[in-house]
Amino acid sequence: MPAKSGSNRRPETGAFFQRDRTWHPPVLTPNYKTSVLRSPQKAPLSFDNTLSEIAGPVFGHAMLGELDADLIHNFARPGESALGERIIVYGRVLDERGVGVPGALLEFWQANAGGRYRHKRDGYLAPLDPNFGGCGRTITGEDGGYAFRTVKPGPYPWPNGPNDWRPSHIHFSVFGHGFAQRLITQMYFEGDPLIWQCPIVRGIPDKAAIETLIAALDMQATIPFDARAYKFDIVLRGRRASLFENRPEGN
Amino acid sequence: MAQSLDRLRESPSQTAGPYVHIGLTPNFCGIGGVYPSDLGATMVNDKTKGERIGLRIRVLDGTGTPLKDALIEIWQADADGLYNSPAELRGAADPNFFGWGRRPTDMDTGLCTFDTIKPGRVPSNDGRLMAPHITLWIVARGINLGLHTRLYFSDEEKANAGDSILARIEHRVRVPTLIAERNGDTYVFDVHLQGEKETVFFDS
Numbered sequence: 001m002p003a004k005s006g007s008n009r010r011p012e013t014g015a016f017f018q019r020d021r022t023w024h025p026p027v028l029t030p031n032y033k034t035s036v037l038r039s040p041q042k043a044p045l046s047f048d049n050t051l052s053e054i055a056g057p058v059f060g061h062a063m064l065g066e067l068d069a070d071l072i073h074n075f076a077r078p079g080e081s082a083l084g085e086r087i088i089v090y091g092r093v094l095d096e097r098g099v100g101v102p103g104a105l106l107e108f109w110q111a112n113a114g115g116r117y118r119h120k121r122d123g124y125l126a127p128l129d130p131n132f133g134g135c136g137r138t139i140t141g142e143d144g145g146y147a148f149r150t151v152k153p154g155p156y157p158w159p160n161g162p163n164d165w166r167p168s169h170i171h172f173s174v175f176g177h178g179f180a181q182r183l184i185t186q187m188y189f190e191g192d193p194l195i196w197q198c199p200i201v202r203g204i205p206d207k208a209a210i211e212t213l214i215a216a217l218d219m220q221a222t223i224p225f226d227a228r229a230y231k232f233d234i235v236l237r238g239r240r241a242s243l244f245e246n247r248p249e250g251n
Numbered sequence: 252m253a254q255s256l257d258r259l260r261e262s263p264s265q266t267a268g269p270y271v272h273i274g275l276t277p278n279f280c281g282i283g284g285v286y287p288s289d290l291g292a293t294m295v296n297d298k299t300k301g302e303r304i305g306l307r308i309r310v311l312d313g314t315g316t317p318l319k320d321a322l323i324e325i326w327q328a329d330a331d332g333l334y335n336s337p338a339e340l341r342g343a344a345d346p347n348f349f350g351w352g353r354r355p356t357d358m359d360t361g362l363c364t365f366d367t368i369k370p371g372r373v374p375s376n377d378g379r380l381m382a383p384h385i386t387l388w389i390v391a392r393g394i395n396l397g398l399h400t401r402l403y404f405s406d407e408e409k410a411n412a413g414d415s416i417l418a419r420i421e422h423r424v425r426v427p428t429l430i431a432e433r434n435g436d437t438y439v440f441d442v443h444l445q446g447e448k449e450t451v452f453f454d455s
Binding site: 011019021037038039042046048055056095107119135177180182201210212 | 271275284339340391
């Protein structure tokens with residue numbers, strides 16, 4: 001699947017901005033217990049991106065199925081739909097320069113309206129919805145915009161503390177243009193009091209950083225008598241201009 | 252006050268969690284019919300150029316127990332050392348090799364396998380060739396920010412000795428943590444998240 005772009009823009013080949021690791025959760029967040037034995041203890045090796053980090057795969061719109069961005073229907077029996085609060089999630093993928101990222105593959109997954117995942121390792125009491133699988137995907141347009149339709153996931157208890165509950169959330173996996181931009185994160189919902197009690201959320205040290213993961217209710221983007229809307233922008237690492245870099249020919 | 256640089260900040264990472272398969276390999280975890288196949292499950296076809304190799308990768312926690320709920324993505328150049336990417340300006344990569352793969356670790360054994368080709372050499376920023384390598388990105392429950400590292404090849408001793416990234420590793424005793432052992436057509440690679448043999452992870 002080589003990149004087919006209709007534009008004659010020169011591809012960007014600059015290295016990505018240094019990642020601010022104090023803005024992300026640290027590797028070790030003891031209140032999220034699983035991190036204790038899964039967190040590297042030695043300092044990572046730092047180096048400026050090489051082509052191996054700057055380059056990345058391109059996914060074409062042709063791979064998408066008609067219902068990929070419609071979790072209400074992509075697993076449902078014909079004529080039926082998933083149970084729950086119908087919502088539209090929309091936004092843009094930008095980079096740290098504020099530039100929209102076109103052609104970004106977004107994959108998302110979530111629990112059903114009762115807080116239950118369709119997974120053999122999830123034994124929560126809430127029932128499975130026979131019409132809800134819980135996965136979807138899309139690719140951003142020219143301005144970095146995207147949208148999908150789903151039901152609002154329920155909160156659920158999880159084995160960490162004796163009584164920890166995850167806030168309602170949707171997992172996002174994002175491909176930018178370079179493999180060094182690869183990111184997985186979670187989207188939370190405005191007004192959910194569980195956000196501020198969650199050990200996974202609270203692994204992020206800065207309250208302002210947490211707030212960037214909370215989608216805003218947008219009544220202007222709703223579909224009347226059908227679905228409410230939440231707006232969620234995602235920011236990937238920015239990239240340096242390579243114009244004045246002194247590199248040997250061919251690099 | 253000076254002018255604002257008008258920069259945004261990267262969205263903070265959150266763990267992929269225990270149910271990452273639902274989103275990234277739904278067919279693997281029994282959610283059929285949504286996508287025809289799991290993305291990245293097949294990397295080579297009959298026409299792909301290069302030496303066929305297998306990778307057998309495990310990710311071990313601080314007790315030495317393999318993770319059974321991790322997901323690994325790999326990214327590599329083709330047999331001639333070209334990436335199938337718009338950022339590749341040196342030429343067109345093999346159209347039969349996408350260069351990217353994604354596989355979950357087995358839910359019982361923790362083993363993660365890829366069928367791919369051995370990559371060619373890619374130049375570093377100073378123009379010298381790096382040793383053949385495959386970039387790895389690892390996510391799982393308990394991993395707050397996806398882990399980047401590289402897999403190098405045990406039968407490329409000379410190239411490895413001249414590799415500009417391996418050369419940056421201060422404690423030379425840690426270099427072997429990035430080198431997969433050849434066993435027939437297969438390379439075996441254990442990623443240690445912690446401990447004496449902790450893998451060198453990258454901040455790049």
